[in-house]
Amino acid sequence: MQAADEQAGASGRPRRDSVDLSAYPGLVVVYLGFRVGRLRGLKALLGIGRGLAQVQRRMPDGLLAHENLVYGLNHIGMRQYWRDLESLEAFTRSDPHKTWWRDFSRDASGNGFWHEAYRLSGGMEANYVGMPHPVGLGTFAATRQPQGPFMTSRQRLAS
Template structure:
């Protein structure tokens, strides 16, 4: 990214516990288009409401047109904020409804933790995406919170204290 003609990098120091989560919805059947299109405005309202801990959100990422596969990327201050939102309305109801009836779409999410670690789940996805495209998969057990905590480091010893650009190479 260029800023005023200069290259810039983010300073992560204020966000030691940040979690970035990608979510996707992939149409599996024709009636899934209706489900996907109906869900878009709901997701947009949820992000625009800026729930506690949501730092930034980007919706309407198009992964493919055929089959229709869209997603979003949300940046959370920390895992507790993400979990609190996931357990609150409207997300809690969305997830409950999806588990009852996928309405012709598959869903997935992948999360990346500033403290290290990654976590993912894929529901009703017939063709692998993300990690599922190259890693062995196992049946999901336990809660999302338990899976996140199992894959995130508990300390920041490996993270740099400062986020300085690399020194220029001489030569």
């Protein structure tokens, strides 16, 4: 971070910046959340946490940035910026993500997980698993089961 005096212009006002995303036409922003619902769910969270630390160190192809977030005492998450949907999909179909998702799908241990994805080129989609209360887009949009032509993120982003 820049020092306060470096952020201020000659007028003393804070410096104001924006971003040029033209180099990232396929940009996908993903918000994810993990909500611990039971004490035994902490074990699952710790396992995922170790894997996420590894992901941040190794930065898979296409992951531009990863930021950790805290939504509440038992609800943590992250925001990720992906170069394009293809890179994100390649990551989700490989380890460690593939193993996390398989294990979580078999036994959520009372925990909840969700993600929301937003494409710069258009489209938004969400998936919520085991969440006791709606979050994000789910707080106002009608729910729909992820089945058939609505099963994958890619299909939901296109609808």
